[in-house]
Amino acid sequence: xxxxxxYDKDDLINRARNLFWKRGxxxxxxxDLEAALQMKPGSFYAAFGSKDxxxxxxxxxxxxxxxxxxxxxxxxxxxIKALQRFxxxxxxxxxxxxxxxxxxxxxLELQAHNHPLAEEANQHLLKxxxxxxxxxxxxxxxxxxxxxxxxxxxxxxxQSDLLGLRVSAERTGVDAHAIADEIASGxxxx
Amino acid sequence: xxxxxxYDKDDLINRARNLFWKRGxxxxxxxDLEAALQMKPGSFYAAFGSKDxxxxxxxxxxxxxxxxxxxxxxxxxxxIKALQRFxxxxxxxxxxxxxxxxxxxxxLELQAHNHPLAEEANQHLLKxxxxxxxxxxxxxxxxxxxxxxxxxxxxxxxQSDLLGLRVSAERTGVDAHAIADEIASGxxxx
DNA sequence: TATATACTTGAGTGATCACTCAAGAAACCC
DNA sequence: GGGTTTCTTGAGTGATCACTCAAGTATATA
Numbered sequence: 026x027x028x029x030x031x032y033d034k035d036d037l038i039n040r041a042r043n044l045f046w047k048r049g050x051x052x053x054x055x056x057d058l059e060a061a062l063q064m065k066p067g068s069f070y071a072a073f074g075s076k077d078x079x080x081x082x083x084x085x086x087x088x089x090x091x092x093x094x095x096x097x098x099x100x101x102x103x104x105i106k107a108l109q110r111f112x113x114x115x116x117x118x119x120x121x122x123x124x125x126x127x128x129x130x131x132x133l134e135l136q137a138h139n140h141p142l143a144e145e146a147n148q149h150l151l152k153x154x155x156x157x158x159x160x161x162x163x164x165x166x167x168x169x170x171x172x173x174x175x176x177x178x179x180x181x182x183x184q185s186d187l188l189g190l191r192v193s194a195e196r197t198g199v200d201a202h203a204i205a206d207e208i209a210s211g212x213x214x215x
Numbered sequence: 216x217x218x219x220x221x222y223d224k225d226d227l228i229n230r231a232r233n234l235f236w237k238r239g240x241x242x243x244x245x246x247d248l249e250a251a252l253q254m255k256p257g258s259f260y261a262a263f264g265s266k267d268x269x270x271x272x273x274x275x276x277x278x279x280x281x282x283x284x285x286x287x288x289x290x291x292x293x294x295i296k297a298l299q300r301f302x303x304x305x306x307x308x309x310x311x312x313x314x315x316x317x318x319x320x321x322x323l324e325l326q327a328h329n330h331p332l333a334e335e336a337n338q339h340l341l342k343x344x345x346x347x348x349x350x351x352x353x354x355x356x357x358x359x360x361x362x363x364x365x366x367x368x369x370x371x372x373x374q375s376d377l378l379g380l381r382v383s384a385e386r387t388g389v390d391a392h393a394i395a396d397e398i399a400s401g402x403x404x405x
Numbered sequence: 406t407a408t409a410t411a412c413t414t415g416a417g418t419g420a421t422c423a424c425t426c427a428a429g430a431a432a433c434c435c
Numbered sequence: 436g437g438g439t440t441t442c443t444t445g446a447g448t449g450a451t452c453a454c455t456c457a458a459g460t461a462t463a464t465a
Contacts, residue, residue, distance in 0.1 A: 189379025
């Protein structure tokens, strides 16, 4: 009896993520979304419920994809090389809608309004940081990093450096690649 | 024949800066500003012309004050100590409306819309970076930093680290002070 | 005190915001 | 093909957006 929707929900979320990532929460209107997703308001709300609900899905996809890319990098090249290459990777991908991190953009935009999405962004950042810590810990087990270091401390700093790099990469007149190289070489000497 | 306005324009800009800094550009409505500045729309537009014009004034005040604080720090303690203390300073000031940098918040929010304020934010960041470079150069002249380093490279990285720190300081569950300490101690060994 | 010149007031502007809902179209089971 | 169910359509909702402007008020000079 039912009727199938004529859209691919995953594809829609991807397109929404790209818009939200680039333009931010307030900067993306429903009209923008309707145009990008080729959906009329009725379909949109039937499918996603609200702008915020779709934003949450988009952010989750963003975070999941990020973790997957880092994991793949670690499986291919080991923890140390993955941590070294990741900064370059995130600022070099040309298909990405923005250089800056969507999670930090969301946090900065919505934190002051106590918007639930800001807390969600924070949770995603924590997960990412945990993954960094795990890689630092693995590198330590391999002997690539001095045992005196605390992986969690290294991960905290790494995450901070990465966020700074990605803000810098958004600027004009700043050689972000050079900064990425410096971050990478900073990991070697630990 | 004229009539004096019954407000202190500098004070108004300060209050506007605090609002914009905390809530961002889109997150601050004219109603918010009217309430904070105790001004009716007519007076507001007679005094400032537009929301964007006031934002530009607020951002300029933010940038000028920042440079003044760093300059004072350098005059009191010398370039190296100033660069070491500045990170702690910016995330510790309790009266500040936010931990994150207003310039980076503005850049991230408005860059994708090609809003002129994004470019203004970028210019202010460049000025700040130049001041950092100057201090690194002074420290080098004093012999506190190895002559092989390029002050501009150091400043670029320092600025990036600072931006990352200030995003991290906005998060919950992250010890930003520890990161600030790490940045500071990273300067000693140059 | 009279007049000129601001500044202040606040209701009101059209535009856009996120969102709703009734009606029509399409795909499934029988 | 009939009937049921879901999806799609798009005009329309009240609220809020940045902003305007004519009228009223206060202060300066003359």
